[in-house]
Amino acid sequence: MNEQPPIGSNPxxxxxxxxxxxxxxxxxxxxxxxEHLELDEWVTASMDNQRLFERMIDEKNIDAGLxxxxxxxxxxxLKKLKAKIDKPVRQKASVRSLWAYVAAAMVIVLVMIGxxxxxxxxxxxxxPDLITQSSDIPPGTNLAxxxxxDGSVIRLDSVKIGALNLHSNEVITKLxxxxxxxxxNPSLVSHVDLYNTLTVPAGGQYxxxxxxxxxxxxxxxxxxxxxxxxxxxxxxxxxxxxGYFEVTKDPAHxxxxxxxxxxxxxLGTHFNVNAYANEPQVRVVLAEGSVKLNNTTILKPGEEGxxxxxxxxxxxxxxxxxxLAWTKGQFIFKQAPLDAVMRQVERWYNCEVIFDANITDHxxxxxxxxxxxxxxxxxxxxxxxxxxxxxxxxxTVMK
Numbered sequence: 001m002n003e004q005p006p007i008g009s010n011p012x013x014x015x016x017x018x019x020x021x022x023x024x025x026x027x028x029x030x031x032x033x034x035e036h037l038e039l040d041e042w043v044t045a046s047m048d049n050q051r052l053f054e055r056m057i058d059e060k061n062i063d064a065g066l067x068x069x070x071x072x073x074x075x076x077x078l079k080k081l082k083a084k085i086d087k088p089v090r091q092k093a094s095v096r097s098l099w100a101y102v103a104a105a106m107v108i109v110l111v112m113i114g115x116x117x118x119x120x121x122x123x124x125x126x127x128p129d130l131i132t133q134s135s136d137i138p139p140g141t142n143l144a145x146x147x148x149x150d151g152s153v154i155r156l157d158s159v160k161i162g163a164l165n166l167h168s169n170e171v172i173t174k175l176x177x178x179x180x181x182x183x184x185n186p187s188l189v190s191h192v193d194l195y196n197t198l199t200v201p202a203g204g205q206y207x208x209x210x211x212x213x214x215x216x217x218x219x220x221x222x223x224x225x226x227x228x229x230x231x232x233x234x235x236x237x238x239x240x241x242x243g244y245f246e247v248t249k250d251p252a253h254x255x256x257x258x259x260x261x262x263x264x265x266x267l268g269t270h271f272n273v274n275a276y277a278n279e280p281q282v283r284v285v286l287a288e289g290s291v292k293l294n295n296t297t298i299l300k301p302g303e304e305g306x307x308x309x310x311x312x313x314x315x316x317x318x319x320x321x322x323x324l325a326w327t328k329g330q331f332i333f334k335q336a337p338l339d340a341v342m343r344q345v346e347r348w349y350n351c352e353v354i355f356d357a358n359i360t361d362h363x364x365x366x367x368x369x370x371x372x373x374x375x376x377x378x379x380x381x382x383x384x385x386x387x388x389x390x391x392x393x394x395x396t397v398m399k
Contacts, residue, residue: 023056026382036383040364044334050366057378135390137373140220140348142178143204149194149228156180156206170196170228181209185229199223200241203350205326210237213248214255217327220347221276244272244327247289262307265292271299272323278343282307285318329369331376335362338386342397349373350393357399361385 022039043053146154148166156174164172171183180198200206202221209215212230222241230253239259247255249268257264260275260282269289275282283306284291286299293305297313304318325332326344333341341363342353348369365379373395377388389396 023053026057037364044332044364044366054367135392137349137351137390137393137395139370139372140203140205140350142206144180144198144200144206144218146172146180147197147199149196175209178205179207179209182211182228184211184213194228195225196228197223197225201350202347210235212250212253212255215246217244219243219326220350239273239275241276242272242274242326244270244324246270260307261309261311263294265295266290272327274323276343276347283323285320285323287320287324325366326369330366331369332366333363335364337362338380338397341365341380342395345373345376345395352394353397354394355397357386357397359386359397359399 019039019042022035022042025035026039043049142157144156146156146164148154148170152166154164157177159174161174161176164174166172169185171185173181173183175181198206198208198218200218200220200222204220206218207215208218208224210226210230211228212235214235216224216237218224219242222239222243224240224243225238227236233253234256235250235253236256236258239257243257243259245255245257245266247266247268247270251267255266255268257266257273259273260277262275262282262284264271264273264284266289269291270287271289271291272285272287273282274284283304284293284299285304286301288301290298290300291305292298293307293313294311297305297315299305299315302318302320304316304323306314306316308314319334322332322334322336326348331344338359338361339355342355345351346353351373361383363380363383365376367376367379374390377390377395381387385399387398389398
């Protein structure tokens with residue numbers, strides 16, 4: 001991510017007030033398309049900007065600020081606050097002074113909102129009326145089932161942290177609420193034809209440490225089939241859905257991922273494979289190392305390989321940050337088609353999405369994956385080009 005100085009750590013008064021104006025307009029749903037793009041660029045420029053944006057549009061913070069503003073002369077308060085923050089700020093500000101300016105920026109927004117509301121004789125901020133708390137959908141969590149070679153099915157959210165009690169020589173440990181780990185066991189090498197499968201439902205996610213020490217992050221609606229021990233010349237696993245891999249280096253035993261009819265071959269590297277059945281292509285994004293797709297195309301770090309139905313591979317520059325955002329608990333959309341965005345929403349929130357309109361706009365947005373779906377949809381509605389209605393676990397997309 002390109003880390004730019006967050007608002008408050010830069011003495012530029014014009015930037016602070018410009019962002020305040022844009023955020024106020026976002027909340028009041030009065031921004032032009034160009035202003036929306038300007039705000040999107042600022043929000044996605046750094047995690048500090050994103051966190052500040054989320055705090056400034058939080059309804060609790062706004063409501064609390066507006067109560068205080070009822071007895072304040074908005075023009076006088078804005079002028080007084082502006083005078084206070086006009087003093088130069090050291091380039092290397094302390095954490096305390098940084099967040100003091102963050103607080104100041106929030107107050108600026110509140111004062112501006114109050115002034116704009118008073119000027120327009122409005123008693124409350126306009127909020128989307130299609131998304132309500134009563135019909136909200138909570139985010140996904142750590143959920144998975146383990147199907148062992150003998151057909152036993154174990155719900156991992158229902159077992160305690162520690163070693164799993166299995167009728168085999170496998171050493172499997174639940175490390176925490178969302179991670180399972182295998183220990184290498186030489187006595188199992190003769191059982192290389194025995195496979196376990198980790199299945200993550202819609203609305204879930206899970207991590208896995210394979211017997212060779214390789215780490216796998218599984219996204220919602222995904223599964224990984226793997227041997228209980230790696231033996232022979234190759235380490236082969238089968239993926240359905242999406243997984244991020246950090247493969248332990250072992251040149252003598254190449255690692256292979258079979259997914260959606262495609263083959264990813266590696267020695268030791270970090271990469272993401274998106275092979276959902278309802279996605280138009282299998283997409284492999286390389287973060288570190290080197291991989292070969294379908295025995296033909298070698299990817300370099302920062303590249304994406306897209307595999308179509310015929311097996312042909314197309315290589316482009318990847319947006320690694322957006323691709324791997326899910327592994328860090330984030331949604332990051334950059335010029336993303338709405339249908340692609342909503343497919344992620346369906347999987348993570350375990351819901352159904354219905355389109356009542358053909359919306360061709362592309363969207364820029366970022367949000368935590370730990371927020372209810374209404375929060376994410378609110379960001380998208382801010383563009384003014386799309387609206388949503390939530391009914392039970394169904395989201396209807398409208399103009």
